[in-house]
Amino acid sequence: RTLIAATTSMRAAGHPVRVWTxxxxxxxxxxxxxxxxxxxDDVMPRALxxxxxxxxxxxxxxxxxxxxVLYEHGGLWMDCDVVMLRPFPFRxxxxxxxxxRGGHQGHFICGNVIYAEAY
Numbered sequence: 805r806t807l808i809a810a811t812t813s814m815r816a817a818g819h820p821v822r823v824w825t826x827x828x829x830x831x832x833x834x835x836x837x838x839x840x841x842x843x844x845d846d847v848m849p850r851a852l853x854x855x856x857x858x859x860x861x862x863x864x865x866x867x868x869x870x871x872x873v874l875y876e877h878g879g880l881w882m883d884c885d886v887v888m889l890r891p892f893p894f895r896x897x898x899x900x901x902x903x904x905r906g907g908h909q910g911h912f913i914c915g916n917v918i919y920a921e922a923y
Contacts, residue, residue: 806885807831811839813888819880824873826850847872867915878922886916894919 807823814821815838822840824847825831831841844853848869856865870881880892880899899919902911 810884810887812837814882817888817891847876870915870918874918874920875923878920881918883916897921
């Protein structure tokens with residue numbers, strides 16, 4: 805449900821949406837919503853996914869994957885749990901989302917929303 809809510813909100817805000825997955829047939833439900841479903845193997849081989857996840861946590865793979873997508877394709881990356889209320893008004897060559905940790909820790913970069921031009 806979160807995936808459908810997030811991608812529907814992105815499309816309603818006027819953004820093109822492409823979802824990367826190692827199981828594209830499981831996400832065919834998104835096609836009628838105007839969402840492009842692509843195989844993640846086009847960016848990073850499944851064997852590399854298996855190797856990274858076997859030795860660490862999936863969050864490390866997701867960071868490497870999103871950076872690889874932006875490097876190759878550029879554009880606006882949004883995690884599939886980001887629900888938009890309006891179009892995202894980014895300007896410039898890149899954008900990194902900041903999250904506040906607290907007074908003594910300050911801000912840190914959060915990878916859930918990133919914009920970059922393709923290399």
